[in-house]
Amino acid sequence: MNSNPMYMEYVDDADPEEPAPPRRGWRILGWVCIGLSAVMVVGSLTAYGLYRQAFGNIAHEDVNAKLGPDRPEKLNEAMNILLLGSDTRAGANAEYGRQMKDDPPRSDTMILLHLSPGGEQAMAISFPRDLMVQRPECEDREGKPVPGSGRVQINSAFTVGGATCVIKTLEGMTDIRIDHFVQVDFNGFKNITKAIGGVPVCLSKDVDDEKSGLKLTRGEHEIEGEVALAYVRARYSLGDGTDTSRIQRQQKFLGALASKVMSKGVLTNPKALLDLLNATTKSLTTDSELSVTAMMDIAQGMQGLSSGKLRFVTVPNGQDPLDKNRLILAPDAERFFQSVRQDKKPPEEEKKPAGTPTKATPTIPAKQIRVRVFNGSGTDGQAGRVADSLEAQGFQVTVGGNAERTTATEVLYGSGAENQAKSLAALIPSKPAPAAQTADAQPGVVDLVIGTDWTDLKGGQVGIPKQQGEIRASDDICKGT
Template sequence: MNSNPMYMEYVDDVDPHPAPRRGWRILGWVCIGLSVVMVAGSLTAYGLYRQAFGNISHEDVNAQLGPNRPKKLNEAMNILLLGSDTRAGGNAKYGRSLKNDPPRSDTMILLHLSPGGGQAMGISFPRDLMVRMPSCKGRNGQTIPAQSRAQINSAFTNGGAACVIKTIESISNIRVDHFMQVDFNGFKTITSAIGGVPVCLPKAVNDPKSGLRLSRGKHTIKGEQALAYVRVRHGLGDGSDLDRIKRQQKFMGALASKAMSAGVLSNPKKLFALMNAVTKSLTTDKELTPDVMMDIAREMQGMTSGKLRFVTVPSGPDPQDPNRVALSDSAQPFFAAVRNDKTVPKEPKPGDTKIPPSQVRVRVFNGSGIDGQAGRVADDLESQGFQVTVGGNAPSITSATKVMYGSGADQQAQTLAGLIPSKPQPAARGQGGTPGVVDLVIGRNWTNLKSAGAGIPQQQGEIRASDDICKET
């Protein structure tokens, strides 16, 4: 950074003070899609069909989680959705030969409901994701010690929903408010009650293992055929976990879109059958009562399929094992965006000339004298959609935070300046600066970044429930 810059400068001139330091058994996807509907459906439906909630099983997980959990930062709701491959009861015919094996969960989705309603995001955690596993209480009451490296889907096998919640919270620092767990039972009833789920095959499939036989193109499937589609392992895609997650997200989006359509929510017979099918396969925490579900529904009333997004947690090949995946560098900024989601994204208004954060390139310099401050601020900026690099330490410690820009970045600087802790004041133009780039020098008076009101930035490869089912992703 040039010590004698020629840029327009904005200065935060507040009195300085020290800144604070601051998977998947695939049938689960189907019921999880319906779980989205349960928290986004009409209030009339909840009133008429509340009796269906009597089918839900409950589990007390609070005692196992303990007091040392992430703080709740806002009014968002985070619900962990789990698909269990238990072979109990009617699920036995689809199962493993060892009936006493503990159930597994290869479907782990954090359903994030934005404050104010109107938007939801399903965040998938791949079953092969390698993470640090916290200590958990096992199914037999024994304590399972923490592991520095373990596959995330082993959390459910080890200690059920509580262990998965502890694991997700430990790697993301996101507070999980509730959980919903579903199994195979009732799947065929669900797909039939909804009138079938639209799918689109890129090629003909004849898979003897799953029993799926479908021609290339669009189909509406239900019952046994839908069951075969969601269980197919090698007939579609490249067989990788991430590829199947992407396909399953499209399936779930199509299912949720169908369930949210007027043809289902406004049809008492269809809706009653649907609610019964869902609730008979559902286990939740004790705190997720019918009244809480109705409160959530009130918040989410009017949500459209275009506001229901599905993403996979930022991850890539595991350096230690090419057959596993690990969180990527962009995971923590993404988690920060979820934690700090305070408002629903606003649609741009006609004639609005404000530059969005996604089009602003920012370099962050540390002039606060606090180690790591530039990196923390960079993560917060990235979580709000800015293109960010860390420039290192400023030439000297400064009391005031500054926003400076080179030629052609005046509007971009205004976007950033509106988010620093207080209203900055313009100063004279000097020399230097990189064209098109905004420089942020963190001063000793830095507190925290304001919300851009942009919700969670669009993620690479995200899918919306309103997407064309034949769209290539």
């Protein structure tokens, strides 16, 4: 047996009913490195001008040429960054299992960091390693095509074709456009937790776990290095022993880590910040387009982000009926993906000069208004998306198809539907002109022609709804322990 204590602590990660190679345990380590990468992107990069040399440590990979043009359309101004953990044993990582140094790397850590439009919300969406998916055709690491597969674990995509294959798999499953990726190996983890002076955790009982090497008393602690490794990796001695329980504990750990970085002076302490950047950037690979300048732009756009607005969730899932040790997407997963695709910032209220008289607007209940939606925006699927928003507010909706492309959204109506049209027009922030009657509209029906200026309805959903089991970086570390 390998005498390296770090290696010995991570040989038991698989389910007891399903023996697995020891390498799987390292996904937990990647989880924590990934969390810090997220924090770095949305926080500490704002000071990069003083520490530009540290960013020279980052490796880059060109994936856009491999992905090609057939990708999901971007529906908003959000930024989606795929965060990957790699268990490569190359270079200094070889000490964590030299017998695996020639094995292809795996990624059991996949998180989609969604930075909302406006920069004041962020969500880290975790995809469990055991999620069964359809993997598309990908190129392997030597550029040779590998046929797609109809039913595989999601983590196999990285082994087959690296970050490019993971992006293709996730985009095909979620229809969410991924803008960048950040890949982390494991060697820097201990330095990262040390660089910030430890991460606060809370235990509800004494723990003495022989498998992970974790030995802590009940109560609050600040942990770093190998102790932090053992904490995020332990499974059967904490929680209910399931991988779901462990993921939630990891999310709390990452939330506490992010909260400390954002609020405890790390970003304003030159030495602490430089130590943090050096510990992190040496373990990063990104896409070629995620340059230092691009990182700076992202960071500047996220300056309004606080720890209370950094959310951690797991993609909606349930037990695979074909294998109790595997997972599949839950029926409500598509609704969740749609909320991410259509995430938006609140529409700005129109400012009128003081003393401007207000006009009374008819208020016909939505359920009494029949609407046909036509797409004049030139954006595929826009009419269907707007129809969904209208239906969510109670309107009776049908999709009328495409219209001639137009800049301005129009509200037209048939005979007898004037007040219904005015009621709908009052809910459209981008609607500059009054509703107009037209002979082309059916009697009693309102026609909504979507232009390129379309934003959304007033009162429509803003942001992503709260998810079951959601964790925020600002949560009490002892909550739920």
